[in-house]
Amino acid sequence: MDQLLNRRRALLTLGAAGAAGIALTSGIVSAANKIKTTARIVIAGAGAAGLAAASRLSEALDGAKITLIDARKEHFYQPGFTLVGSGIKPADYVISSTAEYVPAGVELVQERVAEFDPEGKKVVTESGKTHAYDLLIVATGMKLEYGLIEGMDEGLIGKNGIGSIYHSPAKAEATWQAMSAFADKGGRGVFLRPNTEMKCAGAPLKYTFITDDYLSRRGQRSKAEVVYNSNNKVLFSVPIVSEKVRMLFHERGIQVNYERVLKAIDPVKRIATFSTPTGTEEQGYDFIHVIPPMRAPEPIRNSPLPWQNGPWAAEGWVEVDKGTLRHVRYPNVFGVGDIAGVPKGKTAASVKWQVPVAVDHVVAEIAGKTSKALYTGYTSCPLITRLGRAMLVEFDYQNNLVPSFPGVIAPLEELWISWVVKTMALKPTYISMLRGRA
């Protein structure tokens, strides 16, 4: 309940228009409250989860040697990719630099981790440099595997009616060009999701809704067919949300195929081949939104960190306890963000609630205490259902809806206020999260 209230207050910051009464003290933990330590902490990956963890750890610890390892100089605000792909925001809306969020005292190593050695308590970077650690936070994120779709290539995005907002800001913008061209003349629009765990499972649905809306706004909807291919028998993992989306798709005349997984694509003939429970099926398209299979980066998959059996072993997600986010076999290793092998949520909202839990356990360990912090699986998805409206869907591991504003913002209602939250408040909240302030 406390957690619910906290979340509500955190989210309330978004909607509250009156900034009255902000006469307050700084939230920075005073030096006296910091825990003195000489622990070596390595954070593999400087995306949303890695940066947020670095900020919180450097605020809680005094004297720790915190090393953040990531080769990429740019930082992407990924929740904004849908807005770029929809022509709402320009590509630079989602681009900033990693360096600007790295807290003072944290060393940033601009390299890729090539090897994880949890037995030897060290990671090795591409240049061959070894970083020994007492505690490791794995926040590498995941890999988009376009190559696992026959005939598909990242270079095709934006050409021949092929879009994919997931790839990068530039490709999200190229996808917008392709989708906009489709919305100008109509035809057959094909949408899908991969048959793996994926980041933001709402995005494939959002992009279908948005394309449908653009077709209507440009008077081409009657000349268009919009087809959504689900990888399994539902549209969303939370049953009540899935049912709502089914109703909305029905209302908008969006056709749904279940148990279709994109296997191959012929960009010249514009034919997508899907596997079905009984064989394969070819679907022609004028525009297709390709979402590739996703799995752990190779160095993780080659390490002992992933699940050893079960559905996540092949994809390589790190085997952590879903409550504490601590590795089940290596207690000094934690997994947060997309790489964490937990049910639900590979979203920035998950990161926001995972990182404080993992950090609490790390800090407790250093202080010789035990933490009771648990991650409930909370995640959120502002599911855009048309331009200007969204459903603010929030849920947990148990498929419960956990609305931040019960009775005010109804989770299954298409509302403008939810769109406002998505377009105005989420990015500032996200940036605050990177800085450890939200």
Place this chain on the structure above:
Amino acid sequence: MKELDPVILLAVFQEMLGPLLWILLAVAILGLIAFAMLLVREKGLVSRRLVRSEVLGVVGGALALVLMAKASSSGFTDAAGPADWFLIALVFGVGLVGSTILVYTIAGWWTARR
């Protein structure tokens, strides 16, 4: 998760508005102080000036709505439920009350100076 809520609120608004946040807060606080001082000095509200300020306040409310529409890349035709109408009323209300007080105060001190 032991966050101090007002701090998060401040952090988010700071990211959203940048230096504009401090300017807006300063205007709001100074405006309120000047308004209170004016009330004391004139021993009450001057109804004639208040009505005129309210007319401009309506324009201020409308401007606040336009600003909101621009910032959220949407329009008010997108409003669909009670929460939406509440937000629209809130934004309009804040714009109306804020600009009414501001205009009333500026006009009051302007006359006083002359």
